[in-house]
Amino acid sequence: MAQVSLRRLTKTYDGGVAAVKAIDLEIADREFVVLVGPSGCGKTTTLRMIAGLEEVTAGEIRIGGEVVNDIPPRDRDIAMVFQNYALYPHMTVFENMAFGLKLRGFPREEIARRVDRAARILGLGELLDRKPKALSGGQRQRVAMGRAIVRDPKVFLFDEPLSNLDAQLRVQMRTEIKAVHQTVKTTTVYVTHDQVEAMTLADRVVVMNQGRIEQAGPPGELYANPATRFVAGFIGSPAMNMIPARLVPTAAALAVALEGGPTLPVPAERTARYAAHVGRDLLFGIRPEHVTEATRTDKPNLAPIDVTLDVVEPMGMETLVHFRLGRTSVCARVDPQAAGAPGEAMRLAVQMDRMHLIDPATDRVL
Amino acid sequence: MAPDGVSGTIARGEADVTVPRRRTGSLARLARRRSTIAFLLALPLILIIAGLVAWPATWAIYLSTLNRRMTASVGLDNYLFLIESETFRMVVWQSCFFAITAVLLKALIGFWLAHMLHTIPARGQRKWRGMLLIPWVIPPALSTLGWWWMFDPSYSSINWILNVFGFPSIPWLGTPWWARIAVVTVNVWYGAPFFMIMYLAALKSVPEQLYEAAAIDGATGLQKLLYVTLPMMRNIIAITVLFSLIVTFANYDIVRVLTNGGPRDTTHLFATYAFQVGILSGHLPRGAAVSLFMLPILAVAAFFILRGVSRRAREMM
């Protein structure tokens, strides 16, 4: 068990491509941290540097307080689960899990005891004599985790472990990974490009983009208060609507004038926060679930808008409706009963206390 | 190494100031260690390539400039002598005729058979493939003995069949042209199965969906061949043909066993002639010169193969 800390960690490849740019991150003991971001954002490179599979260009990695930059992977006391499982095809499940222990010279009874325990945690008891070829995708995934568990390492590293599974299995394995972490409580760094995985698994989500950390925080915090335009757009599905807008002063307080749309009142408690940005070109950010049918009155600060529906997508428990405001296509989540047909007019309500204003010059959320 | 290593271990527990120096030292050492192991693993290979291929090839060039007793340099005299020799010009001509005819026939027959194999149900393919590859499996020096006996002037079993159908006997190895045809025939018999296997593997690698898409677009069988199969196989066809060109050009076994260059040196190839001049007649330098005449042609073929292989490697990524 150990904390992991990255200080000014940098990776520049031979061709001069900077994959990771001086990131700082403190991961507490027993914490489950998920690195998430689009492909090429540097999350996998970061993980591989922690594992010792990539050399560090500059900066420092500490595991349990010890600087590990120069230590080869086998001496870092870490375990890793790979995207394609990387099970040794010529070894049985037992041998796969035992291999790392055998190379480290563990006595046979100890190996058997540990493999047994891991097999029990993961429900692999029946499969110990099988070869990986005879296993299903989910079982292979479990063996890969078992191989990590038996080592009882300081840190677990997961590199997109679920992306080779089909959708249903992915949900199931996600739950299992969480359950395993609650059992063994090992510090975990988990890389994924799937924001749902990140939100559901993490104690803390770290959103990366272009080699930098955009924002790190608990899932709910990232969802409710994204710090940057990138995080606002990346977390949440369907993505947050961003509509070009301008802040205008009104008699009482402030309002946002949407491009090609109405002017909506800003909640009074935000007047001070936004006062400095009056008159500037901004982006008005609002999640689809915060634009609903106007018949609802249970929320404060509802601002009505009248729109003409373009596309209507029934999802079952709710319906997504798309309409245009100026050049922007906007999505709203409404009750299936309330949704109209394409081409029809509809009155929607915007929950103004869930609004965000983004400065397009700095890409920061104000 | 040693003092540096010691200071490295001492520094391990110390303050951050020593970090950069220690890092570079240790990383470089790790990388150096890996390269050293890798180099040692590859060393026997390097020795074989350098000592038994690169060095002899270089030595051959030097050797070809010496006189018969290898006591003095004669410059390019060996080459000039060969260029002016009637027999050698025939060797050049026959080598080209042999290689080009044989490779073309092998490629065409191989392609046809591969296509036919690809047509029949997958269950039967293994059996046929196994049977048709037999000529390639028997050491050519030995199977050519069988052909020699089939071409025997008085007991030829091929002529017996011709006679049954009312054709006259053919003096297979007795006249220059029939001997040339015989040599090419044996080489095609031996090499066509190789082409068949290569093309079959390539045919199998063309995704079935492309054919289905072409069929829905209205392509006939011939159009599928022209617009789907051949473009997809272009690279592998080129590699196989060029590779076979090298091997056929440098062929030795078949001619040595079947005709030994005769009648009247009309079927000699570079290799058999080099053997005759260099080893049998004992003029090593001139023999070396004969085989070195192959070099330019081989180099051109090798260049294009290498290009094709790397291009294919890129496509497969």
Add this chain to the structure above:
Amino acid sequence: MDAATSAANRDFPKLYRRAGSLSRERAWALRAAYASLGFAAVIFLAPPVYMLITSLKTNAEMADQSLSPWFVREPTLEHYAAILGNPLFLGFFRNSIIVTLIVVAITMAVSVPAAFALSRMRFWGSTTLATGVFLTYLVPDTLLFIPLYQIVGSLGLLNSIWGLVLVYPTLTVPFCTWIMIGYFASIPKELDEAALIDGASWLQMLLRIFVPVALPGIIAATIFAFTVSWAAFVYPTAFITKPEAMPLTIGVVSQLVRGDTFAWGQIMAGALLAALPPVVVYVFLLDYYIAGLTAGATKG
């Protein structure tokens, strides 16, 4: 398709004519395929079959020109008995076995580690070396036998099977290394990373992960090395003139064929026996054999 276009299509019947029944077309294609394959099989198998027929004939039957050469009336094993009782021939066999086994061992010991180093552990000049391996494979033995004749001679190894053991690796090592590079390259990179994290050293990784995982490739390479060493002809012809040191290929061709009194039955029996080991290997390891054959061009 709306009404207008379907009407237009009907106006151009040539564009949309039916090409005939699918099943009938398929049946004809199959018939053509089987006919071609059958014809090819007859031609391809005729020489070895004829060799077998000849080897089973008595000398009297062979000499009788009134009989069909393609049938045996009184099969006899006398040629096989004679050739197997010939100490010279048994000597060829022994030489071939010794040379081939040693060369196969050397080849695998050289090419597997080298392929591992070249495909997984980049070092200075490793890409050049990989290209060099491939180029070496393209250099034919007939280009090298004269300088090698001198080199082997200067080592005093002419007329010795050890001369062959020395030079045969030039025939086998480049190709085996090349296909092993291909096989190793197809092993996912994550597998060695998992092994690194599990604590394996480079040698452990090679022996405990790569060798077992690439076993089909190793078998294919071994088969290749075996067949090539067994069938090698140019080098023994050039380096060996003493019958005692000859391997099978040159032995059968040069020693059994004497003057004009050809003992065809014995020659054919000897040639067939000499060809037997590679054919047996081929029959039992067909899939590996073909994998190795096609690997050179399709992998890497």
